[in-house]
Amino acid sequence: MIKVSQLTKKFGSHVSLDNVNCEFHKNESIALMGANGAGKTTLIRSILGYYHPDQGEVLINGLNPIKDRTKVLQEISFVPQLPPPIKLSLDELIQYVSISAQVDRELILHYANEMKLDINANINKSFFKLSGGMKQKMLIAISLAKKSDIIIYDEPTANLDPKARDDFYRLLKQNEEEKVLLFVTHRLEEVKDLVNRQIYMDLGKIVSDETI
Amino acid sequence: MKNLYLIAYLDLKESIRARWFVVYSLVFGGLIALFFIAGVTESQVMGFSGLSRLLLMYIQITIVILPIFILITTVRSISGDRDNHILEYMLSFPISLKQYYWGKIIGRFITVYLPVLFAMVIAVVYGAFKGADIPWNIFFLYTGLLFALSSAFLGIAFFISSFVKSSEVALGIAFFIWIFLLAFIDIALISLMMQQRFNEELIIFISLANPMELFRVAAISLFDPELTVMGPVAFYILDSISQGMFVLLSIGYPLVLGLLFAFLGYKIFEKKDLV
Ligand SMILES: Nc1ncnc2c1ncn2[C@@H]1O[C@H](COP(=O)(O)OP(=O)(O)OP(=O)(O)O)[C@@H](O)[C@H]1O
Numbered sequence: 001m002i003k004v005s006q007l008t009k010k011f012g013s014h015v016s017l018d019n020v021n022c023e024f025h026k027n028e029s030i031a032l033m034g035a036n037g038a039g040k041t042t043l044i045r046s047i048l049g050y051y052h053p054d055q056g057e058v059l060i061n062g063l064n065p066i067k068d069r070t071k072v073l074q075e076i077s078f079v080p081q082l083p084p085p086i087k088l089s090l091d092e093l094i095q096y097v098s099i100s101a102q103v104d105r106e107l108i109l110h111y112a113n114e115m116k117l118d119i120n121a122n123i124n125k126s127f128f129k130l131s132g133g134m135k136q137k138m139l140i141a142i143s144l145a146k147k148s149d150i151i152i153y154d155e156p157t158a159n160l161d162p163k164a165r166d167d168f169y170r171l172l173k174q175n176e177e178e179k180v181l182l183f184v185t186h187r188l189e190e191v192k193d194l195v196n197r198q199i200y201m202d203l204g205k206i207v208s209d210e211t212i
Numbered sequence: 213m214k215n216l217y218l219i220a221y222l223d224l225k226e227s228i229r230a231r232w233f234v235v236y237s238l239v240f241g242g243l244i245a246l247f248f249i250a251g252v253t254e255s256q257v258m259g260f261s262g263l264s265r266l267l268l269m270y271i272q273i274t275i276v277i278l279p280i281f282i283l284i285t286t287v288r289s290i291s292g293d294r295d296n297h298i299l300e301y302m303l304s305f306p307i308s309l310k311q312y313y314w315g316k317i318i319g320r321f322i323t324v325y326l327p328v329l330f331a332m333v334i335a336v337v338y339g340a341f342k343g344a345d346i347p348w349n350i351f352f353l354y355t356g357l358l359f360a361l362s363s364a365f366l367g368i369a370f371f372i373s374s375f376v377k378s379s380e381v382a383l384g385i386a387f388f389i390w391i392f393l394l395a396f397i398d399i400a401l402i403s404l405m406m407q408q409r410f411n412e413e414l415i416i417f418i419s420l421a422n423p424m425e426l427f428r429v430a431a432i433s434l435f436d437p438e439l440t441v442m443g444p445v446a447f448y449i450l451d452s453i454s455q456g457m458f459v460l461l462s463i464g465y466p467l468v469l470g471l472l473f474a475f476l477g478y479k480i481f482e483k484k485d486l487v
């Protein structure tokens with residue numbers, strides 16, 4: 001489903017991804033690990049088509065995520081490392097998502113409810129005024145409601161309380177079938193039950209890749 | 213198409229809630245109110261009075277402050293969203309870059325244009341209510357001029373926004389462009405023309421290339437075909453082309469200029485990393 005070949009991305013003279021090769025297939029749940037600055041986020045952003053690579057390419061179901069961005073992104077759910085300070089209200093954000101990606105509004109409310117986020121009480125509040133954990137819950141609810149073949153999480157649990165983490169992993173477990181789940185994490189023990197492949201990165205390279 | 217409207221609509225809603233928009237609307241609405249309170253419509257200055265006089269004063273002030281308003285509120289739109297990672301999330305949905313960029317422009321255009329237009333409409337309605345004659349030709353000319361002025365500076369602002377790295381730099385560039393065009397209007401050209409005996413056509417060409425100069429001359433051209441109050445540059449411009457031609461030019465050229473800059477900005481936006 002996802003094929004990364006000879007991907008190199010530099011920022012100035014700093015090489016963030018150094019000739020990375022890997023493939024991700026259906027029914028794989030991958031924990032992507034590595035020290036701070038290893039290049040995990042850079043790899044994910046390249047898969048999403050945000051970066052123009054210095055060398056190599058990414059193909060998703062055979063499509064280039066930059067040239068065919070709308071087709072590719074139709075199939076991807078994504079939660080970033082830090083929730084951005086979006087000024088839209090929750091209502092507007094839901095509208096944005098449901099119109100642009102044909103996501104069912106009720107389903108977002110359903111998953112928010114499962115994540116113990118009371119959307120209705122905050123529906124007219126600006127997204128950036130929510131607490132850190134609430135923001136993440138909102139983005140997670142959207143990512144689950146958007147029925148995609150590829151789910152990418154860049155450390156989404158940083159601000160979640162333990163209860164919310166359990167909810168999150170439970171929901172994920174129900175949703176990982178027939179999909180690629182790519183999960184950046186620093187806490188392997190938390191996602192052990194969930195993942196069947198572990199990748200370590202360091203200095204822009206994949207240093208180990210085991211399927212369990 | 214629906215994504216384009218969606219982006220425009222949400223940007224519009226977001227802007228209307230923003231504090232700068234309140235200030236912006238108050239400034240232009242307040243300007244009109246102030247003119248009425250000050251009795252501008254009753255006074256006779258430079259030979260014309262009533263609503264024409266008021267609209268003329270309004271547009272002359274607007275020509276100076278509208279560009280800087282547009283520049284400082286818009287110059288950070290794309291670059292700001294890139295900086296604080298809003299793009300990273302918002303563009304993870306299947307929306308093309310084209311729809312996103314032009315949707316933002318349309319939303320922003322409505323935000324900046326409506327208040328200045330609305331202020332003029334209020335003036336006309338209130339003036340009519342008070343029994344003044346409505347100078348429709350001037351009203352429509354100014355509506356068109358403000359439309360063109362807004363698009364020119366919005367295009368420039370989005371262009372800057374597409375490539376600047378930080379918000380401070382964006383603001384700096386915005387101020388520079390504003391001061392440059394403003395100062396360029398009379399000081400530089402007139403002194404050049406008076407002192408160094410430059411080619412007349414060249415001077416006219418340069419001054420026409422500056423949208424702010426073009427607006428100043430166009431705004432007054434209906435009143436004062438001799439342009440005695442405008443100084444030599446304006447006089448030369450109207451001396452070389454007809455008035456109708458000039459009005460068309462003064463609306464068409466900034467519009468094209470704005471679109472051109474906006475388009476260049478889009479090309480850069482498309483070519484650059486999104487985060
Ligand atoms: N836009 C950018 N400009 C310059 N350098 C960048 C940029 N983005 C990332 N880098 C650099 O690339 C390297 C990899 O960054 P990346 O964000 O991919 O790390 P990471 O593995 O996600 O780390 P973390 O665990 O801290 O999130 C870092 O050295 C970082 O400084």
Ligand SMILES: [Mg+2]
Pocket residue numbers: 040041042081154
């Ligand atoms: Mg990271």
